[in-house]
Amino acid sequence: MGGTRQRPGDRPGPAGGVRVALGLVAGALAVALCAVLVERFVLHAEWWQVRHTVTAKPVAPQSDVGPPPGPLAVSWEETTRIHGGSAGGYDGVAYGVARGQLVTASGGGLVVRDARNGAERWSYRRTGWTLLGWTSTRSRLVAYFERDGRRDDRLLVGFDELSGAQLWRRDGERPAAVSRATLRWPAGAGVVLTTDDGRSALYGVSALTGKRLWRTPLPKACRLFEGAAQPSDALDAADGTDTRADTRAGALAAVAVGCPEQLGRVLAVDPGTGRVLWSRTLALKESPDVRVLDGVVLVSRGSALRAFAADGDQIAGWDGDEVCEDRMCPAALADGRLLVVRHQAGKGAGTDRMEAVDVRSGRVEWSRDVPGYAALTQAGDTVYALRPRLSEQLLPAGLDIVDPGDGGTTTAPVPFAMDPDLAGAHPWLAAAGGLLYAAVAEAAPRPAGAVRLVALRGGPEGTGPAELGGVPVDDWPDACALLKKPDLAAVHAGGHDTGHDSGAGRTSVGTVTLPHPVSCTYETKWEEPESEGTPAGPKPSKTPSAKASATAKEGEKAREDPDGDRKGETEGSPSPDAGQSTGPDGAVPGSAVRGLTVSVRWVGETPGAAAKMLDALEAIQSQARERPDIHADQAYEFGPTAGMIALRVDRVVLVVDVDRPPGAAARLARAVADRLRA
Structure with a gap:
C-alpha cells in the first residue's frame, strides 16, 4: 500500500512546497526576463523610436x-x-550652412536640406527624446539627445553629413558646453569635444568612429561653464562655406571655465590633440559668451567685450554698461x-x-x-x-x-x-x-x-528706389489725409485740424526721403468729468502725451509699436464711465478719443507682396484676431484690447491705433479703407 505526501487538512508536503517555490521563482524570472526584453526590444528599440531618412543624391559646394x-x-x-523639451533654455531652433547643405536643428531632431532650393535631403528624429545639441567637422555631423524626463539618459549619434548615414552611437557621453543660442558645441579636426559629469575635463571623441582619442584635465578646481547663452565655440579648418575653408589656418576651440575666487578663464584648445594653446583669466563672476571667428576669439559678458588673436594676444577691448547686453555682440571678420x-x-x-x-x-x-x-x-x-x-x-x-x-x-x-x-x-x-x-x-x-x-x-529692379522695394515714392499716401473731420467727429474726436504738423511723422530710408508723412497723431482735448461734491465749472484741458515724432531720427513714439506690445495708458487720461451705454462698435457716447494714430507701414510692389508683409506682422504677434468686418482686403486686431487694427487695402498696409473708447479703432479703420478705395 503506497504512502501519500498529502498532509491532513489537504496541506502539501515538503516536496509540494518545493514545487511551489520553484514555480514562484520561475515566474519571477519570467517576469524579469520579459521586463528586460520589453525594455531592450520595445522601450529602447530603434525600430519604433527612430525616424531616419538618408540620401544618395550628390550636392555641389x-x-x-x-x-x-x-x-x-x-x-x-x-x-x-x-519643440518644448525637458531642458529649459534648449528648446529653440538653430541653423548652419556648409558644403551646399543647410542644417536645421531643433528639439524634434535634424533636417538637412539642399541649400539651393530647400529640398529635404535627410533627417533624423527620435520619439521620446529631445535634441539638445549638434556639431559638425570634416563632413561628419554629431547630434546629442536626452530622453524626455530622464536627463541622465544621454546619447551621441554620428552621421555622414552628406548622406545622413549613421556611423556610430555612444551612450552616456556628454558634450562640452552646448550653446543655447546655436545648440552647437565645439568640434574641429575630425574630433568633437565632450566632458564628464563633473565638467572637470575635456575629451576628444572621433567624429568618424565615436571612440575617445584624448583627455585633457581642466585647471585645478575649475569647471566648464554652462550658464551662458554661448559658453563655447570652435573653428574648424574644414568647416564653413567651402571656398573659404582652404584659406583657414587650422582648428581652434574656445571654452569658458569657472575657477575658484570667482574668476573665469577662457581656454583655447587644439581639438585634434587636446593641447591647451593658451589661457586667459577674466575678472568675471558669471559665465561669459564665447565666439570664434577665423582665428579671432571674442569673449563677452555684461560690461566687457574682449577680442583675442589666435595666439592669445588681445587685439581689442570695449567696456561700458551692458556693452553687449545679454547676448554676444554681433560681429564678422x-x-x-x-x-x-x-x-x-x-x-x-x-x-x-x-x-x-x-x-x-x-x-x-x-x-x-x-x-x-x-x-x-x-x-x-x-x-x-x-x-x-x-x-x-x-x-x-x-x-x-x-x-x-x-x-x-x-x-x-x-x-x-x-x-x-x-x-x-x-x-x-x-x-x-x-x-x-x-x-x-x-x-x-x-x-x-x-x-x-x-x-x-x-530680385528684379523696380520702377522706384531699391530702399523701398522698387516702389515709387509717389505711391505712398499721406497718412494725415486718410481721416477727415467727419470721421473724427463720429468717434468724438472732432475739432482737430487734420493738417496739424505737430502730429505728422516723416521718415527716410538711406538716401530716400518719403515726401508725405507716414504717420499722423491726433490730439484731443477734453474736460474731466465732475465727481460728487465737486463744484461745476470749467476744468483744465489735458492732452494725451503720446505723439508720433516729427522726424525720422527721433522715431515713432506711439504707445504701441508695430509688434503689438501695448504699454500702459497715458498718465492723466480719463476712462469712459463704466455705467454709460455704448453705441455702435462699442464706442461710449460723449467720451473722448485718446492717443489716436494712423500710420502707413508699407506699400508693396504688388497686392500679393503687401499681403505677405501683413501676414508677417500677424505672425509675430502674441495675440491676433482676424477682423473681416473691417471690409478691407485684410484686417487683423492685435493686443488684448480692440485698440490696434492693421489692415491692407490693395498695396497699402496701415495701422490704426486708438487707446479708447472701445470700437473707435474699428470705425476709423473702415473710414481709412473707404478713403483709400475712393
Missing part, C-alpha cells in the same frame, strides 16, 4: 558669395515649429578687419556703434552709428547686417550691405517683419552661393511659436 546690392526676393523658405556692433551708453534704443578693427595692428580703422543690428554675416569681402526695422516707422526688417573698408552701406527691405525679443531663435544670418539665409522667431502658431527661415536672392 556653394561659392563664398551672397546676393548683390539691390532688391531682394524669396528663393525658398521653411518654418520649423518650436572680413578683409582682415573685425567688425563689431556694440551698445553705446547714453544712446537711445536702436542706436549702436559699429567699429572696424584691423586684426594685425588692433587699430580702429573706422567707427559709425548703426541702427541696432540684430545679426551679421560675411561672404567673401562683403558683410551683411540685419536690422530689425528698415525704418523706425516702417514695417519690414532691413538689410544693410556693409563695405568693410570704409563702412559704407546700401540698404534694402527684406520680405518679413521681426521681433528680436521673441523666444525660439536668435536672429541668424548666413550667405553662400549667391543667397542670403535669414532666420527669425515667430509667435505663430500659438502658443509655442515657430522659427521662419527665408533664403533670399537678388
